[in-house]
Amino acid sequence: MVDVEQLVDPELEGLLRELASRPRSVFLRSSRKDAMRVLRSRTTEPLSGMAVSDALERELVTVHRAELAEILEAACRTKLLEGEREKFFNSPYVGPGGGYKSTPAGVTRARLERSGRMEVGGTQIRTVSFFGRAIPSDLLATITVPELAAIGHRVQPRDTWRLLAAFSYNSNKLSGSGRVLAMAVMTGWPSAVDAIRALEALALSEATEGHVTRALEYQEQALAIRGPYPLGEVNRLRCALVAVDERRAIDAASRLEEMIPPEHPLVANSCAATVGQRRMGVFELSPNAVRLALKLESRMGEAAREISRALH
Amino acid sequence: MLRIADGDPLEIGPRIDALLEEDGYLLAADRVHLRTLATVAYAACAHGAPLEIGPWLRTRISESVEHLLAEDREAERSADPLAASSTRFEPMVAAFGVEPGLARRASVAFHSLPAAQRKLVRGLVQDGQSLAEIAAKLGRPLGELRSELRAAVESLERAVGTRLAERLEGGDRG
Numbered sequence: 001m002v003d004v005e006q007l008v009d010p011e012l013e014g015l016l017r018e019l020a021s022r023p024r025s026v027f028l029r030s031s032r033k034d035a036m037r038v039l040r041s042r043t044t045e046p047l048s049g050m051a052v053s054d055a056l057e058r059e060l061v062t063v064h065r066a067e068l069a070e071i072l073e074a075a076c077r078t079k080l081l082e083g084e085r086e087k088f089f090n091s092p093y094v095g096p097g098g099g100y101k102s103t104p105a106g107v108t109r110a111r112l113e114r115s116g117r118m119e120v121g122g123t124q125i126r127t128v129s130f131f132g133r134a135i136p137s138d139l140l141a142t143i144t145v146p147e148l149a150a151i152g153h154r155v156q157p158r159d160t161w162r163l164l165a166a167f168s169y170n171s172n173k174l175s176g177s178g179r180v181l182a183m184a185v186m187t188g189w190p191s192a193v194d195a196i197r198a199l200e201a202l203a204l205s206e207a208t209e210g211h212v213t214r215a216l217e218y219q220e221q222a223l224a225i226r227g228p229y230p231l232g233e234v235n236r237l238r239c240a241l242v243a244v245d246e247r248r249a250i251d252a253a254s255r256l257e258e259m260i261p262p263e264h265p266l267v268a269n270s271c272a273a274t275v276g277q278r279r280m281g282v283f284e285l286s287p288n289a290v291r292l293a294l295k296l297e298s299r300m301g302e303a304a305r306e307i308s309r310a311l312h
Numbered sequence: 313m314l315r316i317a318d319g320d321p322l323e324i325g326p327r328i329d330a331l332l333e334e335d336g337y338l339l340a341a342d343r344v345h346l347r348t349l350a351t352v353a354y355a356a357c358a359h360g361a362p363l364e365i366g367p368w369l370r371t372r373i374s375e376s377v378e379h380l381l382a383e384d385r386e387a388e389r390s391a392d393p394l395a396a397s398s399t400r401f402e403p404m405v406a407a408f409g410v411e412p413g414l415a416r417r418a419s420v421a422f423h424s425l426p427a428a429q430r431k432l433v434r435g436l437v438q439d440g441q442s443l444a445e446i447a448a449k450l451g452r453p454l455g456e457l458r459s460e461l462r463a464a465v466e467s468l469e470r471a472v473g474t475r476l477a478e479r480l481e482g483g484d485r486g
Contacts, residue, residue, distance in 0.1 A: 008407075009436040011443045015462060016408065019469050026418070026472045027465075028409035035406035056317065059350035066379055067358065118357065157386045189385040189420045 008036075064118060069156035071111045075140070076148050076164045078102045080171075086145070088276030089171035089204060105140040144168065159185045159194040166201040175205040196222045200235060208282050212243040220248075230259050234270045237304055241296075241311055244288045249296055257301025267303045274310040285311060317349050322369060324348055331373050333439060336430030338403040338422055339380065347376040381423050388420045407437040408465075414472060421471035429464035432457060 020028035080090040081102055145168035149161040162181045170178035178201055185198035199222035206215035216239035223232045233252045240249035260266055277283055293308040300308060316322055328344050331337075351372045362368035387394075394401075394416050401415030410418045422430065435441045443461065447454045 008440075009442045011458060011461060012433070012436045012465070015465050019465065020409070024473060025469065026408075026410050026414055027469065030405055030409050030411045032406055032409040035402050055346055056350055056353075059346050060354060062347070062379075063350045063354045066375075067354065115358075118354075156382075157390075158382045159385070188389040189424055191381070191385070191424065192426070 064115070065156050067115055068112065069152050069158075071108060071115065072148055072152040072155065073160060073164070074103045075105075075108045076145050076152070076161075076168075078104075078108075079145050079148070080164065080167060083171065085280060086168060086171040088273050088280065089167055109140055159188065159190055159198070163194060163197045163201060166198070167204070170201060170204045170208055173208070175208040178208075179205040192225055196225050196232075199225070200232075203235065203239065204282075207239065207242075210284065212239055212283075213245070215239045216243050216245060216248065228255050228259065230256065230264075230266050233259065234266065234303070234307065237307055238270075238274060238283065238311070241293050241308065242283050242285065242289050244286070244292050246292060246296070249292065250299065253296065253300040253304035256303045260303055262302025262306075264303070267306050270303070271306050271310045274307055278311065283311065316352060322352070322365070324352070324369065324373070327369055328373055331370065331377070333434070334431075335377075336427055336432070336434045337377060338407060338419065338430070338434055338438065339377065340400055340402055343400055344373070344376055344380065347380055348373050351376045351379075381420075384416055384420050384423075388417055403438065407433070408468070410472065418468065418472050421468050424471070425464055425467060429460055429467075432460055433464050436461070 016027045019025050077090075080086045146165040149165040149168075152164075153161040162185050166178040166181035166185075168178075169175070169181065182198045182201035182205065185194055186202070190198060199218045203215040203218035203222070206212070206218060216236065219232065219236045219239050223229070223236060226232065233256045237249060237252035237256065239245075240252055274283070278285075290312060293311050297305055297308050316324075325341070325345060328341055328348060332339060332341060332344065352369065355372055356362075394413060398412065398415075401412070401419045404410055404415040404418040404422065405412055408418060422433070425433075432446060435446045436443065441449075443457055444454060447457050450457075
C-alpha cells in the first residue's frame, strides 16, 4: 500500500512518514511515485485547438457566470452602502479610500443585459432570460441583499453571498440569522479573506446582542489570521472600549497610531460608523466604558481619540 | 478563442507556472490553463484589448486560480462526488500520498494554509528544493522553516484526517 521513494526533501519525507505511522493518518496511503513523475516532468504545454474546444466552451460558460456573479455582488454591496442602517454595519467592506462606489440599479440592469448578449469565440451566451425572470427591472431597486445574494449563490456558489447576507441581517437586527450564516462560512473551508469577514460578522452579531467581550474575542481572532490591519484595529478598539478592556484598548490605539495618520479617511469613516452604530443601539455604553474612554483619551493617537469622542 | 489556445501565442503557460510557484499553489497547471484561456477570451471581448498585456494576463490568471479554488471549496462543502479516476488534484496525491478520493479535500485544506507555508511546501515537493536551499534563499533560519513545515503538514493532517474520521464515523465512506 505504502510506496515511498525518496522523492522530496528528506525533512518533509520524514515528517510524512512520522505522521503516516499513526493508524488514522491520511498521508502516504497512495503511491506517489507515478504522480510525482508526472508532476516533476510537466510544465504547462501548449493545448491543441481541436482537443480542447469542447472543454473551453464549458469553461466559457463558467467564466460568464462568474461575471454575472460579479455584477450581482456589486449590486449587493451598493445596497449595503446605501441603506439607512446598512451603511453603518458595512465597515468591513469599506476601504480606507471610501471603498466601493455605488452602482445605480439602471447600470446593473444594463450590465446584466449586455452580459446576456455576450458572444465569445463563436459561442453566444444567453442567460438574460434567467435574470429577466429572477430580477425584473422594477424589482432591482427594491430587492433585498439576502434575496440578491440567494440569486448570486445560484449563479456561482461561494462564501461571499453568505457574508453579504450576514452583514445585511446584522444591520436589520436579525443578528441570529447573521450569526448562522457567518458560522456556516467558518465551518466550511473559508479562504483567509472570507474567514476574516466571517469573524467580523460574528463580532457584529455579538455586539448587536450586547455580548461585547465575545465580539472582542472574534475580532482578536480576525486579527490573528491577517495580522494588524487598520480596520481590524478600529473594530478591536471599539469593542475594547465598550467591553472596558483597558489593555486591549491601549494596544489597539497604539497600533492605529503607528498604522495610519490622523487625517486618514479611515478615521472619518470609522467615526461615522461608530456614531451610526451607537445611535442604533449597537454599542450601549456603560458608565465604566465612558470612564475608560475618558481615561485613555490622553494616551491615544488621533484616530483613537476620534473614536473615543464618538463613543462618549 | 482557439487562436489563443493553439500554440499558446500569449505564453500563458509559462506565466501560469510562474504564478503558481510565486504564490505557492499546488494546482494542476492544465486545469488553470484551460480556465485562464476562457477568462482571457471573455475579458478581451467584454472589456477590449488591454494596454499592458503582462499585468493584465497576470490578473486574469489570478482570477482564474481564485475561481477554481472557490469552486473546490464549494464542491467539498457540498460533498459533491469526485471521480476516483480524476487527475485534477494530482499534485496533492504526488505531494502527500493521499488517496485520490481525498485529494480535493487535501487541496482545499492546503490552499487554506497561510501563503508562506504553502510556498515552503510547494518548494519542497514540486520545485525539488531542499529545506536548506530554501532557508538560504529566504535568508531565514533552518530551524524556523522546519517548525513552519511541521505546522503546515500537521494542519493539513488535522484538516483532512479529522474530516475523514467524521465521515467514517457517520457511515459515509464516499
